[in-house]
Amino acid sequence: MAQANSFPQVVLNDETLRDGLQIEREGLTVDDKRALLEMLLDAGITSVMAGAFVNPKWSPQMADTAELIRKIVPRSGVRYTALALNERGRQQCREFSPPLAVDDRIGTHLYACDVFMLRNTNTTAQEQEDRWMRPIAAARERGATEAGMAISAGWGSNWKGVFTHEARMELLKKQHDAWTAARIAVTSLSFADPMAWCTPSALAQDLTAILERFPLVRNFNLHLHNARGMAMACAWEALRTLDQRHVLRLDASLGGIGGCPYCGNGQATGMLPMEDLVQMLHAAGIDTGINLHALVEASHHLASLLGRPLSSQVSRNGPLPAAGKGYSEDLPVLYTFDEAQHFRLGPNAVHPERTRPWLKKLNGDKT
Numbered sequence: 001m002a003q004a005n006s007f008p009q010v011v012l013n014d015e016t017l018r019d020g021l022q023i024e025r026e027g028l029t030v031d032d033k034r035a036l037l038e039m040l041l042d043a044g045i046t047s048v049m050a051g052a053f054v055n056p057k058w059s060p061q062m063a064d065t066a067e068l069i070r071k072i073v074p075r076s077g078v079r080y081t082a083l084a085l086n087e088r089g090r091q092q093c094r095e096f097s098p099p100l101a102v103d104d105r106i107g108t109h110l111y112a113c114d115v116f117m118l119r120n121t122n123t124t125a126q127e128q129e130d131r132w133m134r135p136i137a138a139a140r141e142r143g144a145t146e147a148g149m150a151i152s153a154g155w156g157s158n159w160k161g162v163f164t165h166e167a168r169m170e171l172l173k174k175q176h177d178a179w180t181a182a183r184i185a186v187t188s189l190s191f192a193d194p195m196a197w198c199t200p201s202a203l204a205q206d207l208t209a210i211l212e213r214f215p216l217v218r219n220f221n222l223h224l225h226n227a228r229g230m231a232m233a234c235a236w237e238a239l240r241t242l243d244q245r246h247v248l249r250l251d252a253s254l255g256g257i258g259g260c261p262y263c264g265n266g267q268a269t270g271m272l273p274m275e276d277l278v279q280m281l282h283a284a285g286i287d288t289g290i291n292l293h294a295l296v297e298a299s300h301h302l303a304s305l306l307g308r309p310l311s312s313q314v315s316r317n318g319p320l321p322a323a324g325k326g327y328s329e330d331l332p333v334l335y336t337f338d339e340a341q342h343f344r345l346g347p348n349a350v351h352p353e354r355t356r357p358w359l360k361k362l363n364g365d366k367t
Helices: 018-023 030-045 064-071 089-094 114-121 125-131 136-144 165-181 200-213 229-243 275-285 292-306 313-317 339-346
Strands: 008-014 048-051 079-084 107-111 145-150 185-193 219-224 249-251
Touching: 008 030, 008 275, 018 030, 018 048, 030 048, 030 064, 048 064, 048 089, 064 079, 079 089, 079 136, 107 114, 107 165, 107 185, 114 125, 114 275, 136 145, 145 165, 165 185, 165 200, 185 200, 200 229, 219 229, 229 249, 229 275, 249 275, 275 292, 275 313, 292 313, 292 339
Parallel strands: 008 048, 008 249, 048 079, 107 145, 145 185, 185 219, 219 249
Antiparallel strands: none
């Protein structure tokens, strides 16, 4: 992807089929999911999480992941992944590789909120403490030279409130010190915000400190939820704080669907809407290689499958019109969401009786 100014290299990962659909009602067929996947790829998406190998008792929407993966016709240049939370899931990923890319990244991962960790992974704080260093021993045995560290729910919890910058830095230092003791360099970092407590100011403070304290970290992954409407602002802050030395990976979904059923906000949680994120990047001069109009059509198709409107502003109002391709000057007054769809449906989307009061002036009427 071409970059503008001193922005980091941006990698967009689509989570529609995994984080997005895991919170939606059951009922989408494998063929529905496959058609949606093809629309995403046609629009130019090159990294997609196609599902999850998890217990179908707790995530029934992911029960058909294996069937979907079998139907994928791999495309050159596209990275397909699936979520795996344990060794059984990772083994399933390996069985379906290709087309799945096996995630061979080595890293440690700490939850800041023990309440959410127990609800989401059935793991207690003591169990986390007993297990979290296992990847380090395995990495040392493999002769690994690089690794990553990660925090989930680091900015705050719907049960325990806000967490401090110092607390996040301590969780990172704990992991970094352990890797350093094993003589393995930490070069990547992931933040997941399942309960949507991240704020732009907190993220900027964190990233600034990370760049100073852990200078070998060059790859950053942000998985931001949008329950409080701050995910896009946080993504922008990451773009401003990092620079051309870094890679910034952003997870997003069509229409901003997504959420964890254990977080307390259900479907209302949401994610970064992919359409809105791509528009912001394009406006900043960052070429994503994605056809925004095709992405909007995919979003409307998903809305029809789910039977409800989604949260993307770009899908509601259209991408910024290109030079010389603005709205028709003959466009009448508009009022409704449906009428706003004239950008993709044409004049027939507008109520035929809508007026054009300014025509009197144009025709020389001074009344």
